[in-house]
Amino acid sequence: MRRIYESPEPDDGLRVLVDRLWPRGVAKEAAHVDEWPKGLTPSAELRTWFHRGGSYEEFRARYERELDAPEAAELLDGLRESVRKGPVTLLTATKTPERSHAQVLLELLGG
Incomplete structure (x- = not known):
């Protein structure tokens, strides 16, 4: 899990934005988001x-x-399948990711 404002890293794997709204000040091209499952x-x-x-x-x-x-359950199952295949990075604009929905998702995914 990382804040979307951080630069992408080579080992991020699949980059998944887990916020409902697009983060302010982040260009879509620069974010390198692979998936954006708003239903999660x-x-x-x-x-x-x-x-x-x-x-x-x-x-x-x-x-x-x-x-x-x-x-949401179907999207979560799809994300679990992605995790089984390789690295997945959950992206959020939240200032405190460890006390957010992104943390809940991370724990549900086994992270």
Whole structure:
């Protein structure tokens, strides 16, 4: 997992943006994003709730429930398959990735 503002590294493998919105100030060509599965991202309602002071533990539980929805579950299974094939780097613009949806995804993927 890395912030999208960091330069791509040769060992990144498949680069997957896991944010719903494209990060400000990042040119698409410079980001070297291979996939952008918006259906894996937290809902707007959940993001708003969390950013207004919701606890990370509750956010995580709610987000994991959202990931059980058919579209998200299918995308998560596809990402798991990609991980089995080789390196995958989750990209996020979040300032604290270790307390974000990207961390939840990383842990669900076995990282």
